[in-house]
Amino acid sequence: MIYKYFFSVSVVLVLVVKDVYPSVLEHDGSLFIKLEHYLDENISEPTERGNISVQSMRIGQTHVNQNQLTPQESKLLSGLSSSNQFYKIRATVNGKEDKPYISSVKACMLAESELDDRLSISLDYAGRVVAISQIIASKSSCEGATVPLEKLKYFTSNVYVRHAEMGPIPDTASYIQRLEREKEAKERGEGKDNRSLFAKYWMYIIPVVIVLVISSATNAENGGAGGAS
Structure with missing residues (x-):
């Protein structure tokens, strides 16, 4: 009786979790993300870098459109690199809530990779954006190399959509079965101590x-x- 009760409760909990966190594989959608970056550490407002269009969150189909850096912007980025500063991006998802996501990397790593980076978009179970981050995959540290300004014009970015994974469900049935066996053993007197005083x-x-x-x-x-x- 106890086993059947807890088993039915476990089934209900699993159904509730699936209802609260529907899989993005079942409910596809699209996103539009505005990209901005900070090229001058003395200016609080960023300038436009481009945008990311996610046509399908289910399969991670994306298209990125980015502006070419002007000569002045290339100099600013080179200045951040030489002064060992951070390069920051601000990504804003267009929707009901325009919540910006800030990410940063060492400017020297971005410059030495010749503007080759990766942008990762993390989604929760309901397909909502929970994080947008920038990664320099080709560099793990700065080497101090001087990069010509003509190589600091075009971003070559790869965009990845990461889905949340459902964690393991506790084995409630086995636990309830063990409780039932212990209860039956006590009722049969198997657990009693029959030794003398x-x-x-x-x-x-x-x-x-x-x-x-x-x-x-x-x-x-x-x-x-x-x-x-």
């Missing part, structure tokens, strides 16, 4: 007996000594 508590009984024997012997000796006098 002495077998159970000999470690407490023996010291008491020894104390009593010693005490009796002492009293007997004291009584004998009193009679002799």
